[in-house]
Amino acid sequence: MKKLDYGDIVTIYIDPKRIYTIRITENNILGTDKGYIKHNDIVGKRYGEHIYTSQGVKAYLLKPLLIDYLHAINRVTQIIYPKDSSLMIYLSSINPDSKILEAGVGTGFLTISLANFISNRGKIIGFDIRKEHLEIAKHNLEKAGLIDKVQLVLGDIRDSSIVQEEVFDAVFYDLPDPWNALETAYRALKPSMPILIYVPTVNQVEKTVVSMKISNKFIDIHVYEVLLREYLAEEGATRPKTFMIGHTGYIVFARKIV
Amino acid sequence: MKKLDYGDIVTIYIDPKRIYTIRITENNILGTDKGYIKHNDIVGKRYGEHIYTSQGVKAYLLKPLLIDYLHAINRVTQIIYPKDSSLMIYLSSINPDSKILEAGVGTGFLTISLANFISNRGKIIGFDIRKEHLEIAKHNLEKAGLIDKVQLVLGDIRDSSIVQEEVFDAVFYDLPDPWNALETAYRALKPSMPILIYVPTVNQVEKTVVSMKISNKFIDIHVYEVLLREYLAEEGATRPKTFMIGHTGYIVFARKIV
Amino acid sequence: MKKLDYGDIVTIYIDPKRIYTIRITENNILGTDKGYIKHNDIVGKRYGEHIYTSQGVKAYLLKPLLIDYLHAINRVTQIIYPKDSSLMIYLSSINPDSKILEAGVGTGFLTISLANFISNRGKIIGFDIRKEHLEIAKHNLEKAGLIDKVQLVLGDIRDSSIVQEEVFDAVFYDLPDPWNALETAYRALKPSMPILIYVPTVNQVEKTVVSMKISNKFIDIHVYEVLLREYLAEEGATRPKTFMIGHTGYIVFARKIV
């Protein structure tokens, strides 16, 4: 494995509560409450190796995974958590060649996740109605080294003329009123391909599904909720963690018919 | 979108309980309790369109998604369900170029899921100790049109000499005794890269995690369990479904350190 | 412990799938697919002891618990399951002296549960608008030996004149439209005492809670949902059961203010 150099991204793991994802920059310093780390000292090391903070605490140098960006990105909106985006991506069956429509992009964490799973032959077109969201998303995608796979567009997805017809393999929505953008999704999707919608409330679920049913344009409609439990595994004392996220949102899945 | 022809795979959706995934074969017939469908009648149609069964029931022609193979494949072992494999894949951060080690392959449903997310530049090496498992897995991968991305190998993953050193971006285990194959995973993984382990019982979780901790070869160890709820969304009567899968298995995640 | 005699109720436990709760009746016979049991043969035995079926299978004689009536009663409506009724009863803080208002009684399983927890100094007034429900409930309460603690009344709880003012320590509702019976609950409850409402859909939860808030007659409003997991505990192979009940209903709790 190649030696780390300036410009490389690295996730620094000190302990479960101290995980930092940085781009190695000449003369820069990462400060933590367990001591600081000079970026220069990382250069020449390899992923998987460790260095020590100024306080002598071990810090592992890891190649960033998707989940590391969860904590590393700037946030301007609620993000879709891995427990939800993972199922959405799986259900969508996107592959390296997929053309994907996403709206609203928001902070861009779902965009990062989607971009990870496509190659240069695929493409994500990401819409948002707020310029400041797109700027943050662009910044976050650049940080993750995935901006090449994404085209960010300022615009209102509820206006169906904004998208090309039947070119997308999957549509992902994280919108307050997805029922107002079903027509756009329908126009954008290749026949029989899926739409994945994320909404936080039961009312949005109901309005979305009822709109889909009335439209007669989608079948195989499903609504999912993912509960994720974490466990503490120790010899003779294994049990779930005391606290958990009780709710993030619901996922609506459907396929376009013609 | 191109017209369907002999040799194409199509998912036929009649209703939520009648979904069939077939390869269109000349003069073949799909029989259902809502009437039969002649394969020949599908030729010339497009994904998203519908035909009628011999009983006049509408049947939609869909491009198969990953979840459609869940019901279409031959099974010889318990499979890893989408709720679990989706999180495993996400946590692994595999991308189109990834080299992946998988054991045991079993029925090959996780293999199909992994293969979907890689391009021809990536590769899956899939081990199993039973020849009959590999034959079924091969058959299932062929059905899904993904066999080109997978190399199936008969062998015991607990023998670490069986794998090349530091060439894999991720390791996926579905084994009764994963703690006996940690050395192999460690050898196979590129530094800092992740291992994902699926086990049905709490005891296996504990043994796996304790072995990892004692080895001092893995960090960032996490144990997850995914509970998936489905909802019935209807105007004025939205609620979760009455029955759910209460348990499938636990997911152990960790990263190799050097 | 006294010897069992004709007229006594006994729960016969053969295995987890064969549990029967009967009243011992002269010359009667209990037929099961593991052989039959003559009631006469139970007489003279004690709770905790066992007899054998005609096929030589061991059958334990148990004193019936609340949960045994779950399977023993005649059902005409959906019932409130122990996972839900237990929390409702706990939250209500009813004690042996409590005067309880219940509507609709339906099959009477919640009534049986409530009656178990009060003494002859307490009382349950149970309403239902269907005569046939009350007859089944009466039959079930008699079977459980608890009819003395309950007064069953035919009537529409949405008519608030039907109840006495400020005499009840707790109100329990299992109605399709509880928001139409809040006025009755308010009238019936002693000041500051709680109402517990069970509804199957999210829409009913929302309508109930919104009505409560608008009325300004209730505070400390909470909505709960109970998920119950069962585990299989075996040496080295402990895990949750594969199937579970995914949904029964929601519980709304609130207290009357004046």
Add this chain to the structure above:
Amino acid sequence: MKKLDYGDIVTIYIDPKRIYTIRITENNILGTDKGYIKHNDIVGKRYGEHIYTSQGVKAYLLKPLLIDYLHAINRVTQIIYPKDSSLMIYLSSINPDSKILEAGVGTGFLTISLANFISNRGKIIGFDIRKEHLEIAKHNLEKAGLIDKVQLVLGDIRDSSIVQEEVFDAVFYDLPDPWNALETAYRALKPSMPILIYVPTVNQVEKTVVSMKISNKFIDIHVYEVLLREYLAEEGATRPKTFMIGHTGYIVFARKIV
């Protein structure tokens, strides 16, 4: 309803985060960050009515329910939460006349819950090996006005000679090693009556159940886990709360056979 007087217990509800349960004491003052309340000003009011704090904030006067003691009691140990104790109590089928064995008493919150459901004809014998626990439990039971129904005993429940034979209708254990006290439970229980055990880890569940099975002294063994979700119900925006308790403990149920 009678007027409140010195010595009465009252739960003061200002808002969901400000709930206080006090005994009205002459010239005493309850301080809160929303202003103070003079106990003297409560005298002469009735449950369900409100007064105002020194800052003019409304404060409702409520009759304490079981759940109010959850926050009002002194704690020296982890307590068993209502979601768990409610199911334990229900499964036990205790009624106003029940004789109950409990160990270890700890903070006494389960004891308070049990005592609520029995009359003066019932009785709880509560064991703990620590004198300081029993003192806190006594204090808490006095606060709840339920001390008359409970006899607290210093002693080690693992010594079966400590209990009378076959006098108890139910046994409740909250012990680190319940498998060492099964003999005591067996001796204490009336034939066929239930034992309810609460343990935080999966390992304790397994050891307890395996011990029970080996002993051949208990049947109908079940292991339960309760997950409680709370909902926010608002017009058009109903959803589960973001955070929840992910784990407290497991419940083991079984019945004594002879």
